Amino acid sequence: MEKVLFAWSGGKDSALALYEIQRSQRYEILSLLTTITEDYDRVSLHGVRRTLVEQQAKSLGLPIQEVFIPKDCSNKEYEFRMKETLIKFKQAGVSRVVFGDIFLEEVRKYREDNLSKLEMTGLFPIWGRDSAELTRSFIALGFQAIIICIDTKVLDKKLVGRIIDESFLAQLPPNVDPGGENGEFHSFVFDGPIFRERIAYKPGEQVLRDSFYFYDLLPTEEIKSKREA
DSSP states (O other), X not given: OEEEEEEOOSSHHHHXXXXXXXXXXXXXXXXXXXXXXXXXXEETTTOOBHHHHHHHHHHHTOOEEEEEEOTTOOHHHHXXXXXXXXXXXXXXXXXXXXXXXXXXXXXXXXXHHHHHTTTOEEEOTTTTOOHHHHHHHHHHTTOEEEEEEEETTTSOGGGTTOBXXXXXXXXXXXXXXXXXXXXXXXXXXXXSTTOSBOOOEEEEXXXXXXXXXEEEEEEOSOOOBGGGO
16 A cells, blocks of 8 residues: 555544545555644644644544644745655655645645655545535534634634534535635544544633634543443
């Protein structure tokens, strides 16, 4: 099987892309790859605590490679730190990195341009699929995710902390992508067919930063097994 590296945010689209990659049985995932803002010890953009993403990796049965960047990180600094990590995996036989992007052409081009500098390429297993269909597939497959960040410019802050289900989708305004691909919302996946165990968490505080409303998730000491649920 081809060895690949998997760009993991901890959210819905990452989970679906991983599901598709594993279902194909064509790839060996050497590691998840997650960017952490070192000043906050949280996943960049999503704001999820690093501990929770590490619990996801444990439940997935996969190693995780964390790339630490400073807050207000420039593109140049981000690319330098990412390059260091990618070179290490390339030396281990990896030539492709998997992403959960759906339709943002400029994002895909940015990723592919940076990878090409290292003679590597991207793999996009859910690219081009309809956002609404993808999200409903996510729900139907038994995944569970909680909304941990919303852009208050386009969504009511009351939707933060909601579980992604049909009721949530029904409340999205027509101008909001059902998959949140434009950054309207971000999620944290805590259960589903690719996980060995459900990720346990408890609610923390809710904070408004600029136009983004964050719902903090606090890790618990115990991860409850599905067999005990």
